[in-house]
Amino acid sequence: MSRSNTYHITCPSCGAQKTVELYESINAADDPQLKDALMKNTLNRVACADCKTSFRVDMPLLYSDPTHHILIHWMPETEAMPRKKILEDFDQTLDQINEIVPDDVSIPQVRLVLSRVELLELLFMIEAGFNPRVVEYVKYSIYSRNLEKVDPKEFRLLLNVENSNAEELCFVLQNTQTQELSSTLSYGRPAYDSMCELYAENPDEFIDMFPGPCISARNLLLDEME
Ligand SMILES: [Zn+2]
Numbered sequence: 001m002s003r004s005n006t007y008h009i010t011c012p013s014c015g016a017q018k019t020v021e022l023y024e025s026i027n028a029a030d031d032p033q034l035k036d037a038l039m040k041n042t043l044n045r046v047a048c049a050d051c052k053t054s055f056r057v058d059m060p061l062l063y064s065d066p067t068h069h070i071l072i073h074w075m076p077e078t079e080a081m082p083r084k085k086i087l088e089d090f091d092q093t094l095d096q097i098n099e100i101v102p103d104d105v106s107i108p109q110v111r112l113v114l115s116r117v118e119l120l121e122l123l124f125m126i127e128a129g130f131n132p133r134v135v136e137y138v139k140y141s142i143y144s145r146n147l148e149k150v151d152p153k154e155f156r157l158l159l160n161v162e163n164s165n166a167e168e169l170c171f172v173l174q175n176t177q178t179q180e181l182s183s184t185l186s187y188g189r190p191a192y193d194s195m196c197e198l199y200a201e202n203p204d205e206f207i208d209m210f211p212g213p214c215i216s217a218r219n220l221l222l223d224e225m226e
Helices: 032-039 083-100 116-128 132-145 189-201 204-209 217-225
Strands: 003-010 017-027 045-047 054-056 061-065 070-074 109-113 155-159 168-175 181-188
Touching: 017 032, 032 061, 032 116, 061 116, 070 116, 083 109, 083 217, 109 116, 116 132, 116 155, 132 155, 132 168, 132 181, 132 189, 132 204, 132 217, 155 217, 168 189, 181 189
Parallel strands: 017 061, 070 109
Antiparallel strands: 003 017, 045 054, 061 070, 155 168, 168 181
8 A cells, every 4th residue: 555644845946835745655556656656756746836846855765566576665865864874774674574574474575775766776677677686786897897987986877777778788877966967888788698697597696795675786885995
């Protein structure tokens, strides 16, 4: 079941107070139209009646997709809620879930993302059948080979599923401060496909590298740089 709640917010443009209905959780199977809105970036978008500005409210969202047996928690990374704190808190929550859920109940795969673009990237990957761990492995090697140009502190590397094809995967760089998208990088699809075969034979190396719930090459690199 999807759930929304009433929130009191301030228009970032004119400062008017608004009472709005915003989604806190979405079930993609029950409410496919909400999933579409999320993928089109229109979910939790507010149009201010006073100044006509339209803006998005980024807040924690729980996304459940029973068809793919996955549960994604989006916790926006902010100054007040930095990456480390989100990851620590989430580990505790997961431990608590694992403690209370009986052994014979199958828990969906749980994923954690820290930004809206990563959430959308993951949704597109799931729909197109990409293996997120292999994709992050590819990103890890792109970052590692180009550390001077593609500094993980400065840039997110995102898979552009819609522009990827049978020959190559298309990645785009996003500046983490300005959110601007810049240059694109391509990676041979056959190399990705062979890695998927390796994964099918023995996924251990990939799982050791990206155990989850936050499966992210950038995160791993930021941790390694400390
Ligand atoms: Zn306004």
